[in-house]
Structures are given as C-alpha cells and as structure tokens.
Amino acid sequence: MGDTIFGKIIRREIPADIVYENDDVLAFRDLNPQAPVHVLFIPKHAMATLNDAIPSDATLLGNLLLAAADYAKREGFAEQGYRTVINCNEHGGQTVFHLHVHLLAGRSMHWPPG
Numbered sequence: 001m002g003d004t005i006f007g008k009i010i011r012r013e014i015p016a017d018i019v020y021e022n023d024d025v026l027a028f029r030d031l032n033p034q035a036p037v038h039v040l041f042i043p044k045h046a047m048a049t050l051n052d053a054i055p056s057d058a059t060l061l062g063n064l065l066l067a068a069a070d071y072a073k074r075e076g077f078a079e080q081g082y083r084t085v086i087n088c089n090e091h092g093g094q095t096v097f098h099l100h101v102h103l104l105a106g107r108s109m110h111w112p113p114g
C-alpha cells in the first residue's frame, strides 16, 4: 500500500498525541475529535482497508480491538461505555487509507449513525 499520514506518525516524522503503544499497535488522539475521547488505533504493519485483511491478519485485527478495550479500562471509561468504528472506503467514510479503529467515548452515542 502507499504511504499515508499515519505511516509518517508511526515513523515519528510528524507529531501526534500518542497515548498507547505496543509491539503491533500505535494509538493517538484524532486531530478532529468527534467526542471528548477520540483515539485512533492503527496497526504498525499497515493495510489500506478492512477489505485487504486476510485470515493471517486475524490476530492483528483482534489486537487492535484488545488495545482499544485495554485503553478504555485503564482510562476508566470502559464500564460507562464507548464505541469502536472501522470506516471502509467511500460509503464507510474512510479518508485515510491505513486501517484504523476509532475509539469514541465521553458522551452518549446515537444509533443509527448518520
């Protein structure tokens, strides 16, 4: 896949407010937050969209969600609740083509989304 702004964040070529990191996953605050807490969890070994995932990516995809839940617990809002979202391609509203999980928290979320 081509490089994206998230690749530059992983390589520390541009700044980001990094809040969580492990061997496979990096997480940083969204530049344009849609909730009081809005953090993006990205795999360090990128794929462009969820469509590009293959069975051997199952652990990586699971690790993104586990990292988000771990962060929510450590930050103290897990019990109150939060939302995780993966946008895919045009109709999903994806704008950065490095797969990422949005973690949104700190306010009540509506369903269905707009």
Ligand code: AMP
Pocket (backbone or CB within 6 Å): 005, 016, 028, 029, 030, 031, 032, 033, 040, 086, 087, 093, 094, 095, 096, 097
């Ligand atoms: P999506 O629309 O699902 O592709 O989400 C991309 C998200 O990346 C948007 O919510 C943007 O606000 C966010 N974003 C874009 N550039 C940056 C950046 N340099 N640092 C943090 N978040 C960013």
